[in-house]
Amino acid sequence: xxxxxxxxxxxxxxxxxxxxxxxxxxxxxxxxxxxxxxxxxxxxxxxxxxxxxxxxxxxxxxxxxxxxxxxxxxxxxxxxxxxxxxxxxxxxxxxxxxxxxxxxxxxxxxxxxxxxxxxxxxxxxxxxxxxxxxxxxxxxxxxxxxxxxxxxxxxxxxxxxxxxxxxxxxxxxxxxxxxxxxxxxxxxxxxxxxxxxxxxxxxxxxxxxx
Amino acid sequence: xxxxxxxxxxxxxxxxxxxxxxxxxxxxxxxxxxxxxxxxxxxxxxxxxxxxxxxxxxxxxxxxxxxxxxxxxxxxxxxxxxxxxxxxxxxxx
Ligand SMILES: [Zn+2]
Numbered sequence: 001x002x003x004x005x006x007x008x009x010x011x012x013x014x015x016x017x018x019x020x021x022x023x024x025x026x027x028x029x030x031x032x033x034x035x036x037x038x039x040x041x042x043x044x045x046x047x048x049x050x051x052x053x054x055x056x057x058x059x060x061x062x063x064x065x066x067x068x069x070x071x072x073x074x075x076x077x078x079x080x081x082x083x084x085x086x087x088x089x090x091x092x093x094x095x096x097x098x099x100x101x102x103x104x105x106x107x108x109x110x111x112x113x114x115x116x117x118x119x120x121x122x123x124x125x126x127x128x129x130x131x132x133x134x135x136x137x138x139x140x141x142x143x144x145x146x147x148x149x150x151x152x153x154x155x156x157x158x159x160x161x162x163x164x165x166x167x168x169x170x171x172x173x174x175x176x177x178x179x180x181x182x183x184x185x186x187x188x189x190x191x192x193x194x195x196x197x198x199x200x201x202x203x204x205x206x207x208x209x210x
Numbered sequence: 211x212x213x214x215x216x217x218x219x220x221x222x223x224x225x226x227x228x229x230x231x232x233x234x235x236x237x238x239x240x241x242x243x244x245x246x247x248x249x250x251x252x253x254x255x256x257x258x259x260x261x262x263x264x265x266x267x268x269x270x271x272x273x274x275x276x277x278x279x280x281x282x283x284x285x286x287x288x289x290x291x292x293x294x295x296x297x298x299x300x301x302x303x
Binding site for chain 1: 295
């Protein structure tokens with residue numbers, strides 16, 4: 001890559017951190033690090049991995065800055081870099097084959113499967129998530145998703161992007177995004193409901209008998 | 211809820227094929243992407259099919275849990291440390 005940035009030290013090519021590059025980097029980092037870290041945690045499930053992913057993302061973003069044409073939103077661009085970096089990290093670590101989720105595997109075959117329920121009855125999602133066991137199960141279910149489904153679910157249902165935005169980030173059409181999203185949700189539902197998680201504690205209604 | 215269920219779906223006056231049709235469209239239904247007439251059809255089915263009604267409830271809850279699940283934010287110290295590390299990596303190249 002050619003670097004036309006002026007540098008005070010002619011010996012070191014591409015030294016930012018002193019001039020314009022540093023200013024640009026700092027602005028990028030300041031404005032987006034919280035979002036990217038949140039996204040990274042949701043994707044990786046672990047603090048250390050998430051921090052590695054943040055580093056990779058901003059490093060790659062910095063290196064690709066000249067290629068960023070500003071025709072995409074900065075956040076979309078960063079999400080894309082982070083999602084790619086995450087897939088790379090995972091592939092390297094686990095060597096896991098890309099598993100496809102077929103819709104058929106989520107079609108209940110028995111009454112029992114149909115009627116699996118989540119222990120959230122009558123609670124708001126916030127209240128339900130006070131149940132540590134449920135929170136952990138949710139977390140594990142998301143981590144268990146094959147990569148390409150997890151990224152879509154995290155972007156759409158956790159980061160709150162539209163299907164169109166997710167498509168731009170993943171290089172997919174909306175139809176493909178929605179198809180992956182549906183399978184991912186069905187997967188998580190089945191994981192959560194099949195685990196027999198205990199009743200959440202209900203602080204306000206705990207003392208009922210009497 | 212302790213409704214006793216009979217095992218065959220046909221007891222509710224529809225076939226399992228209809229349930230499958232509904233299940234395939236549930237995300238689109240919950241995301242409000244279907245036409246009014248298809249939504250009406252799905253609601254009608256759920257009114258007559260407790261299985262699909264329970265299923266859609268649990269899927270809706272799953273989505274709300276995902277939307278509400280929070281993660282801890284980066285501490286200022288970690289933020290500063292990461293920034294230093296990234297800058298070091300940039301310079302070392
Ligand atoms: Zn049904």
